[in-house]
Amino acid sequence: MNDNKRSLGLAVAQMGAVNLADTRESVVARLMAMMREAKSRGAEFVVFPELALTTFFPRYWMSEAEAQQRFFEPAMPGPATQPLFDLARELQMGFYLGYAELTPEGQPFNTAILVDRAGKITGKYRKIHLPGHSEHKPEAPFQHLEKKFFEVGDLGFRVFDTDAVRMGMCICNDRRWPETYRVMALQSAEVVVLGYNTPSVNIHWNEPAHLRTSTHLVSLQSAAYQNGIWVAAAAKCGSEDGHHMIGSSVIVAPTGEIVARALSEEDEVICVKADLTLGEFFREHVFNFAKHRRPEHYKLITERTGAGEPVA
């Protein structure tokens, strides 16, 4: 099984700030420029950020109706995003894109899609671990209203065979929860891709600033190692109308090692040739789930939601 090395040219296209005044068309032009750069550097798949098409609007207090009118996509592709799909087909490049989805039934989700090299949508994910709050916090320097603007995702953590790679998706805060990756690894995922917008300031407690980045990295590194998967994570970062977000987009190998990392807080492409057979050593030995897992001792993970008292 390890004799025929399979590899994937895997790129992450980190984005600098998208301000309120920026148009969808200007954003898509930036994404297309990065897709072309990724292609020129050997990539076959490129990961774009969460809510890539607009500013990170959950920081602003407004009505659901206003948010949906200004920031949500009723169709994907739509008029502004069709060129990205056309370019994918032209370049034979798959991609992950995060955006605010408004369904025909009017349901709002924080969504990501997988698109294959033919420009066809092969998978969809709707964010499950919505962080933040739903009420107005006028005393906070900014809001984090994901629990107001989005419904909890209803599609689960699925994996998709896209251009012969078994790929899973998650979004931003999902990346900090080990359950996210385990559910996908139990479906034999080889690669998990994600986008994120992470404010540099924690509005909930006085968290030292450096932890915003270190906890991001350690979560991705352990996830890659403990599941024998590649993980590729794309930030939207820098200062959006004065609101700063962390960068440090990375690609992590199944060894848990960071093999590519963005250094700027601007549009920046990072790219690796990902050896897809590398994860098999981990999945066949230390994390051979069939041999070593003991689900009879994991029951609390699905039986309880919150933390409770000791089991006697």
Next chain:
Amino acid sequence: MNDNKRSLGLAVAQMGAVNLADTRESVVARLMAMMREAKSRGAEFVVFPELALTTFFPRYWMSEAEAQQRFFEPAMPGPATQPLFDLARELQMGFYLGYAELTPEGQPFNTAILVDRAGKITGKYRKIHLPGHSEHKPEAPFQHLEKKFFEVGDLGFRVFDTDAVRMGMCICNDRRWPETYRVMALQSAEVVVLGYNTPSVNIHWNEPAHLRTSTHLVSLQSAAYQNGIWVAAAAKCGSEDGHHMIGSSVIVAPTGEIVARALSEEDEVICVKADLTLGEFFREHVFNFAKHRRPEHYKLITERTGAGEPVA
């Protein structure tokens, strides 16, 4: 809740090699010396390694009967270990100790106990994630026969209130599995302690040597952060009769940061004053399980043992 800071003087007593020729009494004398040092440096609890009383015998091919006769404890405390319990009571010091347990019914387990400051056993854990193999591998440089010598632990991942701290335990390979910590965090663990013996060479595949340590660290760091707990891990390390094991015993804060690390591969005490309220910031906000977890999407974690096909 965060106004009254609670702290714990937390020490890890890493051990250098225990060779085949070493007696239980000589080992216990080393443990007692480190307990005294830990006390002198402000510790109230000290973590000793896995299978601390003998060499790491699962590396040797022998019969179960021979292993049990040479390396297992039919009683705890027994004649050789009673002095450690007596010293704990004298110093008012709690501890974690790993040893090979032979039950009155003849069942062999890889076991750890919690002992309180009165020298009383307040908790027991039997290792669940047994690594290695049960068959003889004559071509390998050494064996890893935990699946031969031990039964899978039958006590689950419980937590115990010991000297007013809610503490969980695991052993060695358990530390690489996120389920381990999550089950204990769902019982409101504040501290998880563990011992380990990790050979520096992977006999299963040609794993780069540095990964033996980096994957150990990233597993502990993510576990501490993602559960808002302190994690303290004690190695037995160095060269046991020519068989080398990694050191890098650490204490990790709920921030995911390594706050103390052993530098030698010998007997060495590391110690911190652990702020037990620090974890509450994580458990109340980013990892407020009751607010953010979605067990309805985690079902595969308990429904499947091995990795399988994608869920449609």
